[in-house]
Amino acid sequence: MSFETLNLNPRIQRAIKDEGYTEPTPIQAQAIPCVLEGRDLLAAAQTGTGKTAAFTLPMLEKLGGTEGGGRRHVRALVLTPTRELAAQVHQSVRTYGKYLKLKSAEIYGGVSIGPQTRALRNGVDILVATPGRLLDHLNQGHVDLGRVEVLVLDEADRMLDMGFIHDIKKIIATLPASRQNLLFSATFSAEIKRLSGSILNDPALIKVAADNTTAERIRQTVHPVDKAKKADLLAHLIGTNDWQQVLVFTRTKHGADKLSKRLAREGLASTSIHGNKTQAARMKALKAFKDGRVRVLVATDVAARGIDIDKLGQVVNFDLPEVAEDYVHRIGRTGRAGNAGEAFSLVCVDERHLLHRIEKMTNSRIEKVMVDGFHPDPSIKPEPVKKRGGGQRRGSFGGRKPQGSAAGSGQRNGEFRRRAR
Structure with a gap:
């Protein structure tokens, strides 16, 4: 299969060719037609499989047909667990959408909120954000998500591990009921299946690798x-x-x-x-x-x-x-x-x-494999591994009590929750 057989906008095709790509990866070949049909999607794809383009390309295709005209509002929202991933996804949007008249922005913590606020007030079509900082903007009235057409949860398993489930629920509550939902995860854990059941509507299911397997290469x-x-x-x-x-x-x-x-x-x-x-x-x-x-x-x-x-x-x-x-x-x-x-x-x-x-x-x-000169001493006895965050293990979906926590409040490791905003 070539990208041409996917019948994407010629301007998107041009951007793909600029990057030197001619054939979609397996996740792209399976996901893009499903997204273009308007279906919700639950996809298991490990990092490095081309999953970012698997949702970026059809998202641009859907929005690119009705560009410009009047004040812009957020039509597509991509949630990512970290700032680095948000920057990566936003770069993909810019790369493949460079010939389209769509505006995009990236929103995450660790940087000044002022430029982000101005970008939102000027209007954007596509918003890539981490949950914590997006909630800050929502609470301050900087952004309206009431007309979002496409929601993407990228690396959803990581967002659950980092304790963002409650933030995600708050954000989703501000979205219109009628929208397309795309959920990407490296694994299909029980928590991911539970989350997808509460968000997705009759989704297409795509796997490009078996559950929890590592890349053969x-x-x-x-x-x-x-x-x-x-x-x-x-x-x-x-x-x-x-x-x-x-x-x-x-x-x-x-x-x-x-x-x-x-x-x-x-x-x-x-x-x-x-x-x-x-x-x-x-x-x-x-x-x-x-x-x-x-x-x-x-x-x-x-x-x-x-x-x-x-x-x-x-x-x-x-x-x-x-x-x-x-x-x-x-x-x-x-x-x-x-x-x-x-x-x-x-x-x-x-x-x-x-x-x-x-x-x-x-x-x-x-x-x-033993390395000469570094063979372990068999007389050394194991000691408990020190856990991050002062001994608390990260919580999981559903608010179960984290191991090592006396409070049982379902709170996650503070580093993850605060730093990734």
């Missing part, structure tokens, strides 16, 4: 190692294999900064991004990484959402994630756009139970 390896030797092993792997562009995940913000500084002392150009850094600092660090001026980017899960580098060769889990589904999101940063990728996990004795969860979720056994 990504080679996955576990290196068992003592916790105290992880940084040395990481520096050894980067130097020995001559990796030039490596994305490394840590569990905490402090850990990201500490590791970045340690690698820099080893002569490896490194920087970090996490929720405590300003948006400008995060974008600067990401640009330095993309441009090749920084060899290693150390990130927390929330800060890494939206990182889109087609030929990123290696992803390293310096710490395994507490939530198994995060592993799928993390390693999906590599192996994008049809390229091969490698994912390495440095696993100490404390994290063996986390590795077991990941293998159970993905229904696979990850190859374990």
